[in-house]
Amino acid sequence: MKQTLCWSGADLNLIENQQKIHETIQSGHLVIFPTETVYGIGANALDPQASKRIYQAKGRPSDNPLIVHISNKEDVYQYVRFVSETAETLMAAFWPGPLTLIFEKNERIPLETTGGLSTVAIRLPSNPIARQVIDLAGVPIAAPSANISGKPSSTLFQHVFDDFNGRVDIIIDGGPSEIGLESTVIDMTSEIPTILRPGFITKKMIESALNMPIYDLSDTKPTGNVKSPGMKYTHYKPKGDVTILKGDIEAMRDYVRSHHLNHPNQTYAVICESEYVTLFDVPVRALGSVHDQKEMAHNLFAALRDMDLWAVDYIFIHHLSTDDLGYALMNRLEKAAGYQIIEL
Structure with a gap:
């Protein structure tokens, strides 16, 4: 079992720890960090082997796509083929924050990160520790919720420590998650945006920002390939x-x-x-x-x-x-x- 380094958010102010974050992500290994939604288990989104390590650590099915986290809005254009005016409106209204947008990916994002799909889910978190980790990494970070696949998501340091101590390189304690629910996921690849996973940003809020009705498929139970995490497999289940x-x-x-x-x-x-x-x-x-x-x-x-x-x-x-x-x-x-x- 590897030794997991456990830090508080304040520890990121130390130069040696900042360098350790950079080296860990750049070498394809795993860092758990807080976001405003839930804790995420992150690795270099541009590295196919790093994304595979996320799936292995979580016990996550490899066709369940990962969300790519960026630290600046402009970064999205480096990884997608097209950003519509509608997507621009939502980015302006809700980024940084708990909203994930799905785009057609370009060649920079490997299929191992997207669960084999031609689309990529991207989010700009508002949590300052998350943003600092992404900046220090120097690459976008693929980060699903930091829990063993099927278990409830992690909103406390103790949750991620219990699940991943000895299985990842670094865990950063950012205290309780502010929101406690994963981000809202919206598919932007068709003319009318479609909610695939509901979250803190509600349908009413999105329609108000766009001044138009949108679709909601989050209550469906698809069986084939899915564009959003949280749609297909068993989630959040206690043992009882x-x-x-x-x-x-x-x-x-x-x-x-x-x-x-x-x-x-x-x-x-x-x-x-x-x-x-x-x-x-x-x-x-x-x-x-x-x-x-x-x-x-x-x-x-x-x-x-x-x-x-x-x-x-x-x-x-x-x-x-x-x-x-x-x-x-x-x-x-x-x-x-x-x-x-x-x-x-």
């Missing part, structure tokens, strides 16, 4: 059996109580809004206030990871409102539950 319960919170309480009585030798937990914590007779992990979707997004993946720490057999999650950011929250929760939803 996860079920989403949709309906009145009192009906959910009664359902959980009945299930518990019928299976007394099993362990249980509930994930729900803070206002409902005291209603249940089993351990409860609060997401946040029903009135604060940003708080719930911030806590979502940590709540799912806590289920494994609690060694829970059955996990019941309250179905959230799908208004605004709630749509992205439910997108992640439905995947965590394998689309197992019970109407009460």
Whole structure:
């Protein structure tokens, strides 16, 4: 097992550490760093072997494309064939920030980075540590979420340390992720932009910026090659059996109580809004206030990871409102539950 260097964000001010970042990325090896969405596991996006190392470290299927991170908006033109006026508008409105745009790639981006596709997903993060790492690397960085494939994404240093200590060269601790959900992904390769993965930047926000309606295919379940991560494979799943319960919170309480009585030798937990914590007779992990979707997004993946720490057999999650950011929250929760939803 290799020795993993663990630094705080402040450690990047040291010249020797800056040089180490540059050498690590340039040599095709792996660095985990914070972004405003979740932690990313990064390598040189221009190096086919480096991208392969990401897939190997995560146990990620090789046809699941990686997102390329840049540190300046102008960099996008070095790696794509064409940037439309519509894409320019979205870049001006939401970059830097949690928005990924899909373009037709040029020859500089290898197929190993794009999952074999002729398109490339590119993002300009707003997190200053992420931007500094990309600048120090001197190349764009391919960086999917820093979690073992299929597990909940990482929003805390402890998450990435647990998954990758000894498997990567450097882990940078940037504290809790500000947003807690991966970026919104939009396909810009057709005339009308299409959301492939929902996130903090909502459909309403995008349509407002463009002054036009757009498509949303994020709730489809494709089986062939996909242009965006998060569309095809199992994601975000704790070890226990996860079920989403949709309906009145009192009906959910009664359902959980009945299930518990019928299976007394099993362990249980509930994930729900803070206002409902005291209603249940089993351990409860609060997401946040029903009135604060940003708080719930911030806590979502940590709540799912806590289920494994609690060694829970059955996990019941309250179905959230799908208004605004709630749509992205439910997108992640439905995947965590394998689309197992019970109407009460």
